[in-house]
Each structure stands twice: as structure tokens, then as C-alpha cells.
Amino acid sequence: MPTKxxxxxxxxxxxxxxxxxxxxxxxxxxxxxxxxxxxxxAAKARAASVAGQGSFxxxxxxxxxxxxxxxxxxxEGRLPLKVVFRLFREIIATMTRIQGPxxxxxxxxxxMLAYWxxxxxxxxxxxxxxxxxxxxxxxRRADQDPSVVGILPEPGNYxxxxxxxxxxxxxxxxxxxxxxxxxxxxxxxxxxxDDASTALVVTQAAYEPTGDDTxxxxxxxxxxxxxxxxxxxxxxxxxxxxRIGVAQxxxxxxxxxxxxxxxxxxxxxxxxxxxxxxxxxxEAAVVIGGYANPVKRERDGEE
Numbered sequence: 001m002p003t004k005x006x007x008x009x010x011x012x013x014x015x016x017x018x019x020x021x022x023x024x025x026x027x028x029x030x031x032x033x034x035x036x037x038x039x040x041x042a043a044k045a046r047a048a049s050v051a052g053q054g055s056f057x058x059x060x061x062x063x064x065x066x067x068x069x070x071x072x073x074x075x076e077g078r079l080p081l082k083v084v085f086r087l088f089r090e091i092i093a094t095m096t097r098i099q100g101p102x103x104x105x106x107x108x109x110x111x112m113l114a115y116w117x118x119x120x121x122x123x124x125x126x127x128x129x130x131x132x133x134x135x136x137x138x139x140r141r142a143d144q145d146p147s148v149v150g151i152l153p154e155p156g157n158y159x160x161x162x163x164x165x166x167x168x169x170x171x172x173x174x175x176x177x178x179x180x181x182x183x184x185x186x187x188x189x190x191x192x193x194d195d196a197s198t199a200l201v202v203t204q205a206a207y208e209p210t211g212d213d214t215x216x217x218x219x220x221x222x223x224x225x226x227x228x229x230x231x232x233x234x235x236x237x238x239x240x241x242x243r244i245g246v247a248q249x250x251x252x253x254x255x256x257x258x259x260x261x262x263x264x265x266x267x268x269x270x271x272x273x274x275x276x277x278x279x280x281x282x283e284a285a286v287v288i289g290g291y292a293n294p295v296k297r298e299r300d301g302e303e
Contacts, residue, residue, distance in 0.1 A: 030091070034098065041099035057146050058099035061183040061201065062208040064092055065292035068187055069210075072295045080301035085188050086121060093124030101147035102127060107163075109133040110153070114197035118185045119151045135163035142179035142202045143170070150179065150202040155245035155259055162247045165257045167202070167288040168218035169249065181216050181289030182207050191298045200291070207289040209265035215290035217241065217260045217273070225281040230258045233282055237272045240264070265290065 041058065048056040068085055075081050096102045106119045108131040119129055132138050135152055142150040155162050170178050183201035207215075217239065219230050227246060234241050245259035266273070268287045276285035 033091070034095065037095045037098055044099070055100065055146070057203075057205050058096050058102065059149060059182075059203060059205040061205060062210050062292065065183075065187070065210045067092065069292075069295060072188075072297075078301050081295070081297060082188055082190070082300050089122050090124055093122075093127050097124070097127060102149070103147055104129045104149045104151060105138045105141045106131050106151040107133075107135045107138045107153065109135075111197055115151055115153065115199055118197060118199050122185055122187070123149065136166065139163060139166055139179060139202065142204065146204040148203065151185070151199050152202055154184075154198045154200055155247075162245055162259075164216070164218065164245065164259055164288060165220075165247045165249050168220060168257055168284070168286050179204050180207055181291060184214075184291035184294065187292070187294045188300075189294050189296045190300050191296075202289075207287075207291075210292040212293045213265040213290055214293055215262040215264065215266035216288050217262050217266065218257050218284075218286050218288055219260065219276055219282045220255075220257045220284040221282050222255045225256065227258060229281045233276060234260055237275050239266075239272060262290075 044056045044058070048054070068088065071084055071088060072081055075084055093102070104119050104123045104127055106115050106129060108115055112131065116129075116131060123129070138150040138152055142148045152163055155164055164181075167178070167180065179202045181200050181202055182205050185199045185201065186196060189196075217234070219234060221230060227243070231243060239260070240263040241260040243258055244261045245257075247257050247259070248255055249257065266287050270287070273285050273287060276282045
């Protein structure tokens with residue numbers, strides 16, 4: 001006797017039921033993840049209290065980079081990695097706010113929508129955000145409030161002048177109280193999408209190594225010191241670096257600043273940084289932070 005085949009409608013009903021079960025499981029896991037984050041926040045608060053600190057910074061860009069890289073390494077199928085990152089960025093931002101105050105200040109005098117969209121994509125649809133037309137204002141807020149994350153254009157990408165010398169002149173150090181660069185957006189680069197806007201993230205969170213990083217080093221001098229002489233000194237000191245910006249200031253002290261992107265993580269107390277000024281031509285050198293290098297893909301799902 002021939003076996004009766006189930007109707008297409010019944011097959012569809014069963015598939016939809018399986019999808020509902022998966023959705024329920026996802027929600028259950030998210031609720032469990034939230035419970036664990038609350039436990040983590042309590043442990044951090046206890047550790048801060050023991051250390052005599054009134055609060056802790058929940059934002060951990062190094063941990064976020066590790067999470068996204070791990071997800072990228074196991075992603076398969078037609079679901080775009082870009083979508084996976086967006087979903088988890090929303091989750092991560094929400095979990096950060098659960099642990100403590102967290103807000104974003106965005107510079108938007110030039111290409112306003114692009115930077116605002118980057119901030120929303122990476123720091124959540126409901127995270128408090130403000131838009132500013134002055135980069136120094138974004139820096140001031142990040143420098144004074146540990147709960148603030150500032151979004152600023154990469155050097156040279158807007159007409160209003162570069163903002164990064166302010167970090168160098170403030171003497172930023174890892175572990176200090178001042179803001180520093182800790183991340184770069186976007187964290188996923190797809191071949192053929194080179195016209196996408198890029199930004200740097202400035203906050204008081206620590207810049208910590210992830211195993212694949214770029215550090216930002218500012219070397220300053222006054223007088224008629226050539227850029228070539230500064231670059232030669234950086235190379236001779238042992239850094240593998242590329243100059244990505246030059247700026248001048250009139251606030252006293254060294255007036256010409258060279259910004260280098262250094263391959264690998266460089267701590268603020270790296271002896272090579274001090275060696276840069278041991279003998280001319282540099283007068284000052286400081287690490288203003290850095291970022292985990294982005295995940296790169298030739299294509300992204302939906303094929």
C-alpha cells in the first residue's frame with residue numbers, strides 16, 4: 001500500500017513550528033546571558049570597591065573584538081556576517097548598559113549621517129546618543145565622563161581639522177584618567193566596499209591587546225624638523241609604522257605632530273616610546289591608544 005505523503009501545508013506548518021522553537025530557545029539564551037552579565041557586573045563592582053574605586057568601566061573593546069572574531073571564525077551559510085555582527089553588537093551594547101551608565105557622543109559636522117549610522121550600528125538602537133559639530137566637545141565629554149564613548153572621524157577625513165593632537169598634548173597614558181582611542185569602526189570590511197566611512201572610538205576604557213592590533217603613536221617636534229627625519233627615527237627605534245597624519249598646533253611646546261599607525265600593540269610604557277626622545281629630533285612621543293584590526297572578507301553571505 002503506497003505511503004501517503006504529507007501535504008505541503010502540513011510541511012510548512014512543521015517547519016514554522018521548528019522556527020518558533022528556535023526563536024524561543026534564542027530568547028531563553030538571551031535571558032540567561034543577561035543573568036550572567038548581572039553577575040559579572042556585581043563581581044566588577046566588588047572588585048572596584050576593594051580597590052578603593054567608586055565605579056568601574058563596563059566597556060571592554062578588547063573583549064568585544066574577541067567575541068566578534070570568534071563568531072566570524074564559525075560563521076557558515078547564507079546568513080551575512082554583517083547581519084550577525086549587527087545582532088551581536090545590539091546585544092553587547094545592551095549588556096554594557098545593564099552593567100552601568102553608557103552613552104555615545106558623535107561628531108557630525110561633516111558626513112553626519114554616516115557617523116551617526118556607524119554609532120547606531122555598533123552601539124545599539126536604544127543607547128543614548130548626542131550629535132556634536134565640534135570634535136573638541138566630543139573629546140571633552142569623553143575625557144571627563146568614563147561612561148561616554150566618542151565617535152570621531154579617522155584623521156584627515158573631514159575638513160574641520162584633525163582632533164588627535166589634543167590626545168597627545170594631554171599626555172594620554174594607558175591606565176590613566178584621560179580618554180584614548182580604543183577601537184575603529186567598522187569592525188567588518190568587505191572587499192569592494194572601500195567607500196564606507198570609517199571612525200575611531202575614544203573613551204576612558206583601556207586599550208588592551210587582542211593579538212591583532214594597530215597602535216597609534218604621536219611623535220612631536222618644534223622648529224624645522226623634517227617629516228622624513230621623524231619617520232627615520234621611528235623606524236630606527238624599532239617600530240613598523242606608517243604615517244597617517246600631520247598637524248600643527250599653537251598651544252605652546254612642540255608644535256608639529258606626526259601620527260603613526262604602528263603594526264601590533266604598543267603599551268604606553270614601551271621603552272621604545274621613551275627612546276624616541278632620548279636624542280633628537282623628537283621632543284615628545286606618546287601612544288594615544290589603538291584598536292583591534294577589523295575582520296576582512298572577500299564576500300558576505302546571501303549567495
